[in-house]
Amino acid sequence: MPEMPDLLAAGLMLLVLFIGGWMSFKMRFPDVIVYLLIGIVVSSWLADSHLLYFAGEVGIVLLFFMLGMEFPVRQLMHVATKVFRAGILDIILSFGVTVGITLAFGLGWLEALIIGGVTYATSSSITAKMLENSKRMANPESEFILGLLIFEDLFAPVLVAVLVSMTVGSGVTIGTLGWTFVQIIILVAGAVLLGIFVFRKLRSFVDRYMDEDFFLLFVFGIALTYGGIALYLNLSEVLGAFLAGIILAEVKRSDVLEGLVVRFRDLLLPMFFVYFGTTIEVGEGVPMIPMLLVLLFWSVAAKIIVGFAGGKLYGLSSKVALRAGLSLTQRGEFSIIIAALATGTLRTFSSIFILLSALAGVYLFQKAPELATSIYGKKRDKKIV
16 A cells, blocks of 8 residues: 555644544633644654654744744843742742652652653643633733743753753763853843844834735744754754744734734644644553652642742732642643653653643643632732732
């Protein structure tokens, strides 16, 4: 039997995703979870599909590119300063305490650090998608949530670099850590300087050509190039794409530019979640169940504490801060990257944790407004400062 052409496979995948999206819409069930489950089902056929991986990668780049366009440089600096203390608390609870729990269950330091890495970062892609789908992007907590996600995207590459060094046996040195920090600083500083000194002066250029067909190539080129530079520096393309959005935000035409990108994002982003699903290994049973249950409980509790305490430090009311904490519990793409460093039972354990965390996290995200209102009543949402 001849091999299925890529064009036919892509068409069938889009139709399957359409059916899944339509069913999730009718059932009022998160389409993100449907796409993840589709990925698990088709993993035996598509686990090594470069086309699926690349399409999903472009989709996630466009998602964070659009998010970045909501944050001009001045606003980003303000958010980064306010979210710093919450970010440190996140590292201590979500990573540090998890490592301690894993050691208490008798695993070694390397295994504990890998599991700590898996449980650390909230899924930026799932969270951003849910914020948009639920029409909560304009809520007071969204700025805090996105700021904390970006903090995690800055810390996670450092964590990945450390774990890679440990798993390949080269060890962690001050030099490797220092170089990773330097690369992050270069990437961020480059975006700030380009935005302020170059793109602020391009407003008339953008106004003149934004309605032309070829202008879309300029916008996509900025997004993919800066995301690609981040990958070239062994950082996250999510971070690079967000910074590319910040660069273009300085043009002060975000609404129009987002309109150019949104349809392409909607086409390609589901591919990321399908690919995400193909990487989850669930065929070998559930190992280390007691530790899995403890870590699931703690991973949820830690993010709620970070969201509530960090949100209060950020200036949110108690109700809004609780809503933020309940919206941060799902793990995702960085967890998958770190889980890939594990082998055997540990990789299976990590994959099952990620899947269960994503399911529980999406449920808590949906219920967050209702739960916060049930505890604090229907007081008007606001920031304290």
